[in-house]
Amino acid sequence: MSMQPPPPPPEPDQSAARNWALCVSTYNRAAMLRDCVRHALASDLPPAEIVIVDASTNWQDNRAMIEAAIAETGGCPLRYEPARRKSLTVQRNQAIALAGADILFLIDDDAMLHPACARRIVEYYRADVDAHVVAISACNTPAEFVPADVQALKETNRAGDLVKGRPAPVQRAIDFALRHLLMIPADQRFVTYDRPDQRWQGDARLPEGLARVDFIVGFALTLRRSIALREPFDEGLVGSAIAEDLDASYRFGRHGMLAFAPDAPIHHLEAAAGRDKRRVNTALALLNIGYFVRRNSTRQGRDLARYALWYLRMLLAEIPKDLAGRRWSMPQVRGALLAGRKIPALLRQSRDGLQDWYENFQMQLMTETTSGHGPNHATARDQGVNG
Numbered sequence: 001m002s003m004q005p006p007p008p009p010p011e012p013d014q015s016a017a018r019n020w021a022l023c024v025s026t027y028n029r030a031a032m033l034r035d036c037v038r039h040a041l042a043s044d045l046p047p048a049e050i051v052i053v054d055a056s057t058n059w060q061d062n063r064a065m066i067e068a069a070i071a072e073t074g075g076c077p078l079r080y081e082p083a084r085r086k087s088l089t090v091q092r093n094q095a096i097a098l099a100g101a102d103i104l105f106l107i108d109d110d111a112m113l114h115p116a117c118a119r120r121i122v123e124y125y126r127a128d129v130d131a132h133v134v135a136i137s138a139c140n141t142p143a144e145f146v147p148a149d150v151q152a153l154k155e156t157n158r159a160g161d162l163v164k165g166r167p168a169p170v171q172r173a174i175d176f177a178l179r180h181l182l183m184i185p186a187d188q189r190f191v192t193y194d195r196p197d198q199r200w201q202g203d204a205r206l207p208e209g210l211a212r213v214d215f216i217v218g219f220a221l222t223l224r225r226s227i228a229l230r231e232p233f234d235e236g237l238v239g240s241a242i243a244e245d246l247d248a249s250y251r252f253g254r255h256g257m258l259a260f261a262p263d264a265p266i267h268h269l270e271a272a273a274g275r276d277k278r279r280v281n282t283a284l285a286l287l288n289i290g291y292f293v294r295r296n297s298t299r300q301g302r303d304l305a306r307y308a309l310w311y312l313r314m315l316l317a318e319i320p321k322d323l324a325g326r327r328w329s330m331p332q333v334r335g336a337l338l339a340g341r342k343i344p345a346l347l348r349q350s351r352d353g354l355q356d357w358y359e360n361f362q363m364q365l366m367t368e369t370t371s372g373h374g375p376n377h378a379t380a381r382d383q384g385v386n387g
Contacts, residue, residue, distance in 0.1 A: 021105065024051070041073045047105070117266055124261055139264055187215060194250075210259040237362070318336045
């Protein structure tokens with residue numbers, strides 16, 4: 001089978017929302033992927049097609065497993081292809097090129113759709129007849145479903161346990177720290193780089209039930225395929241491509257509004273990352289933002305100065321994160337310091353050769369960690385700044 005995807009279908013009507021496709025990039029998580037597909041097929045409004053791009057060496061075995069899961073439900077068109085390169089952004093773009101539906105659910109393989117999620121999101125797109133809404137986020141909502149490999153799931157609320165059983169004033173102080181130091185919102189984990197005239201300006205009214213947002217996290221991302229073709233994911237990132245969702249969704253905002261659907265539930269399970277990966281993941285989370293600014297900004301002096309100040313804030317924010325997680329070796333702080341040592345080399349690179357240089361740079365940085373159980377390099381979420 002050819003490693004190159006076929007030419008993309010013709011660009012659809014930008015305002016159309018006739019159907020949706022499940023588009024998943026995956027790597028070495030066949031059982032989790034199968035659960036993701038089963039949940040999509042159980043939707044009140046099933047997908048018109050399923051597109052999977054797999055970076056696993058045994059992708060053909062995984063494809064057979066998914067074909068069997070689809071057959072159990074009566075069938076759904078499937079495009080299952082090996083990845084051109086083991087990179088989340090490359091795989092996402094490959095899936096977009098293969099898909100033909102109007103609305104793409106570019107969710108993670110560890111994200112499980114509730115039955116009502118797809119129908120509600122597609123209804124919102126259909127209600128937006130002028131296509132001012134270009135992307136909609138589902139709402140992370142726990143579900144009764146527990147996967148077979150539950151022991152591999154991440155402890156997602158270890159820091160939150162700090163408030164249990166504490167006096168009220170202490171609880172309030174800890175809650176403040178959690179909200180403003182540990183759980184930094186997406187709009188503060190990114191450094192914007194567009195000029196005001198590059199941003200979309202138009203009627204800001206949303207279909208009733210939606211809330212406007214500036215960024216969408218990858219596990220909950222849905223968008224119009226026409227926009228995905230105009231603003232591809234940045235293929236200069238390798239592996240898990242930390243913060244790729246922030247960069248891409250920021251650029252989607254050049255063409256319309258991003259929205260959040262609180263009544264469209266999805267359950268993100270988040271597979272665990274190894275402790276030995278926290279240092280390099282934190283470094284990449286910080287460096288990738290600098291790469292986006294260096295590559296895209298037309299006001300380099302201004303925006304790189306903003307990035308430097310942002311880096312200092314993120315460095316300080318890693319201290320309470322490590323302490324709250326009882327990580328006494330301070331891996332995330334050490335990762336932030338590692339990023340600080342690498343930033344000058346990044347900013348010295350010419351923009352013409354930046355993408356190729358940064359791909360090699362990331363690979364070299366990732367080899368600095370020891371071998372062992374680590375994150376899914378195609379889909380793992382950030383364990384540093386994003387965590």
